[in-house]
Amino acid sequence: xxxxxxxxxxxxxxxxxxxxxxxxxxxxxxxxxxxxxxxxxxxxxxxxxxxxxxxxxxxxxxxxxxxxxxxxxxxxxxxxxxxxxxxxxxxxxxxxxxxxxxxxxxxxxxxxxxxxxxxxxxxxxxxxxxxxxxxxxxxxxxxxxxxxxxxxxxxxxxxxxxxxxxxxxxxxxxxxxxxxxxxxxxxxxxxxxxxxxxxxxxxxxxxxxxxxxxxxxxxxxxxxxxxxxxxxxxxxxxxxxxxxxxxxxxxxxxxxxxxxxxxxxxxxxxxxxxxxxxxxxxxxxxxxxxxxxxxxxxxxxxxxxxxxxxxxxxxxxxxxxxxxxxxxxxxxxxxxxxxxxxxxxx
Numbered sequence: 306x307x308x309x310x311x312x313x314x315x316x317x318x319x320x321x322x323x324x325x326x327x328x329x330x331x332x333x334x335x336x337x338x339x340x341x342x343x344x345x346x347x348x349x350x351x352x353x354x355x356x357x358x359x360x361x362x363x364x365x366x367x368x369x370x371x372x373x374x375x376x377x378x379x380x381x382x383x384x385x386x387x388x389x390x391x392x393x394x395x396x397x398x399x400x401x402x403x404x405x406x407x408x409x410x411x412x413x414x415x416x417x418x419x420x421x422x423x424x425x426x427x428x429x430x431x432x433x434x435x436x437x438x439x440x441x442x443x444x445x446x447x448x449x450x451x452x453x454x455x456x457x458x459x460x461x462x463x464x465x466x467x468x469x470x471x472x473x474x475x476x477x478x479x480x481x482x483x484x485x486x487x488x489x490x491x492x493x494x495x496x497x498x499x500x501x502x503x504x505x506x507x508x509x510x511x512x513x514x515x516x517x518x519x520x521x522x523x524x525x526x527x528x529x530x531x532x533x534x535x536x537x538x539x540x541x542x543x544x545x546x547x548x549x550x551x552x553x554x555x556x557x558x559x560x561x562x563x564x565x566x567x568x569x570x571x572x573x574x575x576x577x578x579x580x581x582x583x584x585x586x587x588x589x590x591x592x593x594x595x596x597x598x599x600x601x602x603x604x605x606x607x608x609x610x611x612x613x614x615x616x617x618x619x620x621x622x623x624x625x626x627x628x629x630x631x632x633x634x635x636x637x638x639x640x641x642x643x644x645x646x647x648x649x650x651x
Contacts, residue, residue, distance in 0.1 A: 330354070332364060333371035333394075340364070344374055347419040348427070350539050363581075369413050372400055379426070381418040382411040389422065434466045435651060441620065443645040455480035455488065457643065469499040478641075488641075489517040504534035508546060519639075520632035523555040526591060526601075528570035540579065546572035550591050552601065561632040566593045568600075583609040585622075602627040609647070620645040 329341040332354055342356035352364045352372075371394040380402050381387040390404030400416075402409040418427045443457040459476035473495055480488035494512030501507060513525040530548015537543075550570035555563050568591050575586040585607050592600035607622025626639040 330375070331371075331373040332369055334364065334368050335370055336368070344372070344378075344419060346427075347416045348539075349417040366414060366416070372413055372416075374419075377404075377422060379418075379420050379422065380416060381428075382409070382415045383417060387418070387426065432467050434464055437463050437465065437649065437651045439463075439647060439649050441645045441647040443643050457645070459645075468501070469497070472496040487518065489515075491515055498532060500534075504537055506532040506534070506544075508532050508548070517557075519628070519635055520557050520561065521554055522557045523553075525553045527551050528591075530570055540577065542574070542576045544574045546570065546574075552591055552593070556632050558633055564599075566595060566599075568593045581611050585609065598629060600629050602629075607643075616649050618647040618649065620647050 330344040332340045332342075332344070332352060334340070340354055340356070340362065342354045342362070344352060345355055345361075346353040347366065350366055352366050352369055354362045354364060356362060372392055373394060374392040377389055377391055379387040379389050380392060388402045388404060388409045390402045390409075393401050393403065395401045395410065399410055399412055402411070420427060439459075439461040441457075441459045444455070455478075457476070457478040459474070461472065461474040463473075464471040475493040476491070478488050478490045480486070492512055492514035494510065496508065496510040498506050498508040507530070509529045511525070511527045513523070515521055515523055528548050528550035530546055532544055532546045535543040535545055548570045550568045551566075552568050553563075553565050571588075571590040573586070573588040575584075577584045585605075587603075587605045589603040590600065591602075603624070603626055605622060605624040607620050609618050609620045611618050621644055622642075624641045624643070626641075627637055629637060631637050
């Protein structure tokens with residue numbers, strides 16, 4: 306009797322397992338792997354597959370040779386209209402989308418979007434404006450031959466539209482070494498860019514704050530100009546900017562002349578994403594129109610890696626702040642190395 310009960314329990318579980326496999330989505334790769342799970346996204350670059358055995362997998366679409374989706378999906382090939390139906394692999398690497406009206410044939414590399422019935426069209430979602438937020442903290446200390454304690458905070462709010470970006474940001478950095486303040490900086494700014502035509506854009510930005518260690522009681526830099534995307538890919542972006550600026554630096558020490566001058570504004574932003582990590586490089590160069598030997602140069606590079614949860618990231622980087630004509634008795638260059646914990650949310 307017990308053997309019969311065990312047999313029927315085993316049979317039921319086997320049927321359930323077989324049914325799960327039959328109704329699972331299937332992804333075949335050039336390397337010969339066959340992966341099963343649920344395809345949640347195809348965007349023209351990657352295929353996202355949710356599995357019970359390995360979590361969420363991101364597979365390069367160029368490495369996929371065959372697809373099978375038994376549950377009906379909306380599938381868009383190229384820039385055309387979406388077709389609703391089930392997806393199966395045909396001969397020679399082609400796919401067939403079967404719906405009530407017939408069969409549509411295409412190839413895996415031509416799929417630009419996939420979504421389930423009842424979900425919004427990704428193309429419509431991409432046209433919506435959305436806010437994203439970022440908060441970062443960096444706390445460091447040292448004791449022994451030298452006593453050091455440093456804290457740095459930053460916050461960013463970014464509104465992204467189909468063709469423009471609006472960014473608000475602020476940051477504060479304070480360092481104390483052997484009882485002496487070695488860094489006391491605050492900044493807040495706004496940056497707006499509008500991609501009005503293809504790779505071309507215009508921008509306006511303004512940043513103000515103070516740097517008491519550099520004897521700057523108040524500073525402000527405003528700029529307006531044009532931008533161009535030298536590289537504009539989904540995972541790789543390189544943007545150059547050039548425009549006019551007005552720079553104002555108010556020094557505490559009366560022996561140092563304040564800066565109030567028109568200048569040029571040059572910037573370079575580089576962003577490269579790989580394996581869910583990011584490499585970011587930012588350069589800013591603001592020379593005076595009347596005296597090109599008087600300029601302000603800023604650089605920041607960092608590598609960002611995701612932690613256990615996607616919202617948390619670790620940022621490792623270096624930044625430089627160079628003033629060609631600093632206040633009396635001050636160095637031209639400041640270099641900062643940082644390790645920051647970053648929280649992102651929408």
